[in-house]
Amino acid sequence: MLQTAVHYCLHFLAIGLIAYFYDKQHWKKAWLILIATMAVDIDHIFATPLFDPTRCGIGYHPLHSEIAILGYIIGAIVIRNKLIKLIFIGLLFHMFTDLIDCLWTFSKCETCYIQSKIYEWMALFKN
Ligand SMILES: [Zn+2]
Numbered sequence: 001m002l003q004t005a006v007h008y009c010l011h012f013l014a015i016g017l018i019a020y021f022y023d024k025q026h027w028k029k030a031w032l033i034l035i036a037t038m039a040v041d042i043d044h045i046f047a048t049p050l051f052d053p054t055r056c057g058i059g060y061h062p063l064h065s066e067i068a069i070l071g072y073i074i075g076a077i078v079i080r081n082k083l084i085k086l087i088f089i090g091l092l093f094h095m096f097t098d099l100i101d102c103l104w105t106f107s108k109c110e111t112c113y114i115q116s117k118i119y120e121w122m123a124l125f126k127n
Contacts (some may be wrong), residue, residue: 003104010097011038018093022086030086037090040064054109056102058095059117067122069095 012035019030043063044050057064071097075088099118106113113119 003101006104007097007101010100011094013017014097015090015093018089022089023082033083033086034090034093037087037094040091052110054105056112056116056118057098058102058107059121064095064098066117 015034016027016031019034023030039061041057041061043061044057047055047061057111058069059066062068069092072088072092076085076092078083088102102116102118106116106118
């Protein structure tokens with residue numbers, strides 16, 4: 001319950017703060033753009049089952065893959081167009097929000113961690 005509340009607070013409210021600091025004059029428009037980046041979750045339609053509370057979406061869904069995340073990082077850094085840059089920031093923050101949710105789930109479910117892509121990525125850094 002608390003986990004879900006924090007997750008959606010980050011997805012909807014925290015991005016309001018990002019919008020405010022990104023463009024104080026047009027923060028409402030920036031906020032709407034950031035909310036629109038939630039559409040990245042459209043990639044969940046390819047998953048079976050569609051929703052699984054024990055599954056970590058990071059690295060699992062195509063638009064949440066390591067390649068996609070790398071693209072969001074690069075886009076947020078190098079893109080000069082203010083609107084497109086904001087979209088990349090929104091996508092990156094979305095991944096951060098999902099990651100927090102994954103870590104929270106892992107703290108209660110070790111199997112969830114072991115079955116996740118994050119576990120595979122962490123194994124790359126061992127040895
Ligand atoms: Zn997501």
